[in-house]
Amino acid sequence: MKKALIAAAALAALTSAAHAQDTLRVGTEGAYAPWNFVNDSGELAGYEIDLANALCEHTGMTCEIVQNDWDSIIPNLVAGNYDVIMAGMSITDERLETINFTQDYFPVDPSKYIVTAGTEVDFDNMSGMRIGVQGNTIQAAFVEENFADGNTVVSFATFDQSIADLAAGNVDVVLADGSSLEPVVENSGGALEFVGEDVAVGGGVGGGVRKEDTELLATLDEALTALKADGTVDALRAEWFDGVEAAYTE
C-alpha cells in the first residue's frame, strides 16, 4: 500500500515536472467577489479567472485553477502546489521578500472604510473601536500599525465574514479593498456606507510566482503586456468592476 502510494506520488511528480511548460496551475482563494469566487453553478468565476484563461490562451498553456485558503496561499505556492497566485493580491515590499510579482493587472486600489449607516468615526482620535479586517492583508498591516493602540483589531479568515460581522454589529468599522466594497455598499440597501477618506496602501494587484521561476515570470509579464495593449485587460475590468476607468489603454 505504502509502496504503491510512493510510486504513484513519484509518477505524479515526474509527469508534472515534464509538463511544467504546458500547464499553468493558478492558485486562487475563490471567496473574494468579484475577483475570484464560486458562482451559483458551483464553478470558479470572476475577473481573475477570466484573466487567467486569457493568459493561458495567449501563451498556449492549459490553465488548471486550484482553490486554496487565503491564509496558506503563499506557503503553498512556495511548496509548489501551483505556479502562480491570482487572488487579488497587492504587490507589497513585504511579500516581495518571499515571492516575485508580475506587473500589476489592476492599478492601486484604494482601501475604504465601511460602517453601518449613521456610525460616526473620528479618525484623528480613534479609540475603543473594533476594527475588522481580513487577516494577512495590506489592510490588516495598516490597521495594526496605525490603530492598534486603544482599539481592538479583529481579524477574519475571509472578506465575506468581515462584512457579515460588521452587519451584525460585532465590529464597528471594516477596512478593505474599495473594489470589493463598492458592490457591498451598493447592494446593502442603505444599511452600509463608506466613511472617512480612502487609504492608499499596496502597489496594485499582480500575480505571485516563486522567485526561482524567472522564465515563467517573463512569460506572464510578456503576455500581460500584450493583453493590456490589445484592450483585453481593461475590457475584463470593465466587465467585472462597475464604473472603473480604463487604466492600461488610452
Add this chain to the structure above:
Amino acid sequence: MESEAFWLYDLVGEDIAFWIGYLTNGKHLNWYASFRFTIMAAVFGAILALVFGLLGAMAKASRFAPLRAVGSVYVGMVRGIPDVLFFLFFPLAFEQAVEWVLAMQVCTPESIAATQAKWPPCREANWLLTTNQYLILACVSLGIIYGAFTANVIHGAMRAVPKGQLEAARAYGMSDFQVLTRIHVRQMWVYALPGLSNVWMLLIKATSLLSLLQVADIVWWAGQLGSPNFLPQAGLVHGDWRWAYYIALFVFYILVTLLSEKAFNRLNLWARRGMPEEG
C-alpha cells in the same frame, strides 16, 4: 426549459418554485454530492477501526510481553490524544514522510539548491494530495483513533465472557482455537456491542472534521453557501445564512444517529440469539 418552468410555477406558486430552483443550483448540488465524502469516511473509518480494534485487543491480550506493551501503548496513547489533533497530525506526518523518502531518490544537489522552499527539499519531491488521497488518509486516521477505543471495548468484552463457559468448552474437548472462535469471540460480541455503538456514534461525529484536511465536505459547503453574498454577479444576494445550513447538518447527524441506534438494537438481538434472556 421555459415551458417546464411555467408548469412548475402554476403548480406550486412563484415563491416555492424560486426556492426549488435556488436549492438545486450547481452550488447546492455540489453540497449534496459532498455527502458522499462524509458517508465514505464513516463507513471505511469504521471498518478500519474494527480492524485496528481487533488487532489492538489481540496485542493487548497477547502472552508475548513486547506485543502486549505495543497494544497497551497504542490504546493508552491514542485514546488520550484529542481527535482533532491526531486528525491534523497523521496525514501531515504521512505526507512529509513520503516526501522525505521521495526526496532521497529524486533530488539532486542542484535541484535542492534551486528550490527556495524549506520543504520539500526539491520541487520534484513535492506531493500535492488530491481530495481522494486526503479522504483515504482521513479514513486511516479515523481508523487509528477509534481503533484504540474499539480495542479497549473488545478487550473488556473478551474478559466479560464468563470463565465457566470457556471451562465447559474445554471440558467438552475443544481445542484452544475452537474455544476462541466458537465460544469466546462468539459471546464477546454481546458484551462489546453497546460499547461499539458508542464508538460508532463518536466516529460519526468526527466525520465533521473532514474539512480540516482540505476535503470540501458537507460542513465546508454549508459555510460557503451560508456566508453572505453582496454581489449579484455571484448569485442571490443574501445575508449570513449559515445558521440555516448548520441546522440542516444537525438534522442530518441526528437522523444518522437515530438510525444507527435502531440498527445496533437489531444487531444486538442477532448477537444474543440462542442465549438466555436477560434478567
